[in-house]
Amino acid sequence: MTIGKIIDGKAFAETLRGKVGDGVIAFTAKTGRKPGLAVVLVGEDPASSVYVRNKGKMTLAAGMESMEFKLPASIGEEELLDLVEELNADDRVDGILVQLPLPAHINEASVIGTIDPAKDVDGFHVVNSGLLATGQDAMVPCTPLGCLMLLKDELGDLSGLEAVVVGRSNIVGKPMAQLLLAENCTVTIAHSRTRDLASVVHRADIVVAAVGRAEMVKGEWIKPGATVIDVGINRVTDTEDGKSRIVGDVATAEALAHVRAITPVPGGVGPMTIAVLLRNTLVAAHARAGLAKPEGL
Numbered sequence: 001m002t003i004g005k006i007i008d009g010k011a012f013a014e015t016l017r018g019k020v021g022d023g024v025i026a027f028t029a030k031t032g033r034k035p036g037l038a039v040v041l042v043g044e045d046p047a048s049s050v051y052v053r054n055k056g057k058m059t060l061a062a063g064m065e066s067m068e069f070k071l072p073a074s075i076g077e078e079e080l081l082d083l084v085e086e087l088n089a090d091d092r093v094d095g096i097l098v099q100l101p102l103p104a105h106i107n108e109a110s111v112i113g114t115i116d117p118a119k120d121v122d123g124f125h126v127v128n129s130g131l132l133a134t135g136q137d138a139m140v141p142c143t144p145l146g147c148l149m150l151l152k153d154e155l156g157d158l159s160g161l162e163a164v165v166v167g168r169s170n171i172v173g174k175p176m177a178q179l180l181l182a183e184n185c186t187v188t189i190a191h192s193r194t195r196d197l198a199s200v201v202h203r204a205d206i207v208v209a210a211v212g213r214a215e216m217v218k219g220e221w222i223k224p225g226a227t228v229i230d231v232g233i234n235r236v237t238d239t240e241d242g243k244s245r246i247v248g249d250v251a252t253a254e255a256l257a258h259v260r261a262i263t264p265v266p267g268g269v270g271p272m273t274i275a276v277l278l279r280n281t282l283v284a285a286h287a288r289a290g291l292a293k294p295e296g297l
């Protein structure tokens, strides 16, 4: 039995962060200032706190200015919107990211809609999703852009390939489908209510699983030789030893016998999210400074 390749997202992300660091040096030499990223965390969700801490560390390591705003979960929506407006008006800030999810009393769409689209390094503003959907230059959400980078690195030209995206979120599924369409793939968006999901997935040369259900995509669903990108991060508890671990949306051990290549969880797509965030911040800084897009990013 042959087994597929494990795509090393961690190593790819490290290389990308290195290239961003080089771009930051060149940007700073040209403009006399560093690119700046502002990250807003509302509440104390443990996973979100870790992601925000890592974003701050990696922003600094790339040579950028990092601004962190930690607000209590009880903050009102108006107060949060006021902070976003302040960051929109602050010239040192090239990128604004509000960590999701937000507490239930705050309307996510209003918050995202208040971010200046030029500083929307998450690419979640409707202006950016509209630009992406119409094939124009846009700020692209970090996780799907990271997935696309891994796919192109593995497969080269994606033109004509059959791609199935399992998951229809605004953050991953929908922008992922748009990116694959722009690469001339034939794209299907499937989800938890798709009829006969197994046979839909079995058509695909490329499977992107972003449905948020532990190991939902089974090995035998995968067409032999397909490339699988697993976006899921699901914490599960082992019944035997009671220890918890993270698994993806794909049953990786089974899938390995079928795939050409697959991203692991952890160490696949996850590390790409922050690396692409830094890349998007550098791109936003160039655009705001009236400079051409940095090359090779």
Ligand SMILES: Nc1nc2c(c(=O)[nH]1)N[C@@H](CN(C=O)c1ccc(C(=O)N[C@@H](CCC(=O)O)C(=O)O)cc1)CN2
Pocket (backbone or CB within 6 Å): 051, 097, 098, 099, 100, 101, 122, 142, 143, 233, 246, 265, 266, 267, 268, 269, 270, 271, 272, 273, 274
């Ligand atoms: N405003 C945003 N909020 C959220 C986003 C986002 O892109 N923008 N994405 C996720 C969380 N996220 C970054 O914010 C993120 C998730 C996972 C990882 C990562 O490196 N994962 C590791 C495993 C980490 C672990 O052990 O828990 C991996 O997969 O190897 C980085 C960033 C939701 N919110």
